[in-house]
Amino acid sequence: MKCKSSVRWYDVTSCGYYKHGETAAPVFGDISSMLAELVHFAKGKKLAQTRLLGSDDTLGTYLAGISSHDGVYVISLWNQVSGDTSNAVKSLPEDALVGQAKAVKTKIAKGNIPGYPTYFVVLPAEGVVGTLKVRDNVPGLDAFKRYANEFLSTSTRQTVTKLAKGEVEILGYRQSKKDEIAKLHPRMVLQVRRDKDRAAYIRENAEKVRKVVRSRTLNVLANPSDFTLWQSFLKAVGMSSKHAGKHEMHVKHQVDVNNDAPAIIALVDEHEHTVVPKDNDFGFVFTGQSEPHWLSNALCNTSFEIDVPAVNGVFLASDLAVKIAAKKAAIIATL
Structure with missing residues (x-):
């Protein structure tokens, strides 16, 4: 299916673990390492397991997919909505594996999460993140920033935790197990790229x-x-x-x-x-x-057409990554 698509680009101005009060450079971490952590986090997980520790929203945000091809990453988030059980709505099975969940459009069934997708393109070598609009989906930048910051704070391999009185307590962060635990501030900040x-x-x-x-x-x-x-x-x-x-x-x-x-x-x-x-x-x-x-x-916007399959109007991150990577050179020329 040929789809008109557009990306609005944002510069990654901060990404990693910072000393409190410092913003110039992180102690460790960058957008590439965050992507590597997301890929590791998603491996073998079911959709329901990707709602992050510490997320206190009534409605959840889930990692539906992350895929890369030729240096182009595509991240798909699933944004839960309060569905009307009497009407047909889009939903994903909560026990589907990340990257493989296919949308259904029916009355909400037990074990399905009603919601809508948002897609993001990341070019780590260029230090940019883009909100991808395919056909009529919404950009969803705020949910992405919230998810990325919660992920850095709670769910990377650099996060050191302990179980205390039935709750997970974050002790601090370290780049590797041989390093000392430090009280650092995880942060990912985007700034709109402008002409x-x-x-x-x-x-x-x-x-x-x-x-x-x-x-x-x-x-x-x-x-x-x-x-x-x-x-x-x-x-x-x-x-x-x-x-x-x-x-x-x-x-x-x-x-x-x-x-x-x-x-x-x-x-x-x-x-x-x-x-x-x-x-x-x-x-x-x-x-x-x-x-x-x-x-x-x-x-800074980039527009193009891609021919990509969809199931009930929802795309897989892996399909998007391959098609967008084919246009990588032309996309970078617009940045």
């Missing part, structure tokens, strides 16, 4: 902006404020207040501006880290031009 020249261009030419275009995808069934806004758009054009029954509606609207550079710069500053092409974006039309300069273009 600084593009954002700077909008700021430097803010006084020339004559129109601001807002592009949004409204979740009209789940978000009351989005539903209200959608209804106001329909009313403004004289259409029925009933929507078409779709979960999401894409809207685009624009306003004229006149020599308001401070407001334009403030708009860029506020939203440059959160824009998403089409779904949540701002375009700026300059005097003498007709096409908008989209703020999302200031972020």
Whole structure:
């Protein structure tokens, strides 16, 4: 199945075990060693066993798969949802092995975890992590960062623990068994990779902006404020207040501006880290031009098509890794 895909890239600015109060360099660890630990952790485990020690979320995040090919890693997380047992939803069997779990779409059965997948591409040699969007899945960056930090804190071979009164106590961390246990701070931090020249261009030419275009995808069934806004758009054009029954509606609207550079710069500053092409974006039309300069273009994104099989809309990390690795050179050229 050919799928339109895109990756938003983030620089790995910290990854490993740090002395408290220090951020410059870890005592040990990096993104490559964290990936090696994840691969070791996942080997032979069932999906249910990958919910991490210390995770106090009511709904769990699970490691559905991790696979590498030619220096490209793909990580798949399964994000649990509170499913309605009367309706068919996607779920994974909790006793399926990591990397082999295939999604089913039925009424929730005992022993299945309802949820949705999120996918991440890691290029350790380039020091970047990307949120992979295949077709219509959500990026899920926050869950990835939370999982990675919990993993470094609780579940690597560098974590030293003991059982005390029926609970696991973390004593500290050491690079190898011959080293002394140290009180260190595990941390993985990502920072969005940007094309600084593009954002700077909008700021430097803010006084020339004559129109601001807002592009949004409204979740009209789940978000009351989005539903209200959608209804106001329909009313403004004289259409029925009933929507078409779709979960999401894409809207685009624009306003004229006149020599308001401070407001334009403030708009860029506020939203440059959160824009998403089409779904949540701002375009700026300059005097003498007709096409908008989209703020999302200031972020480092890579788009491509891959032909990859899916089961009930869910992809295996191993399949994704092979297909994305085939485009590795072209992807690195966009970074």
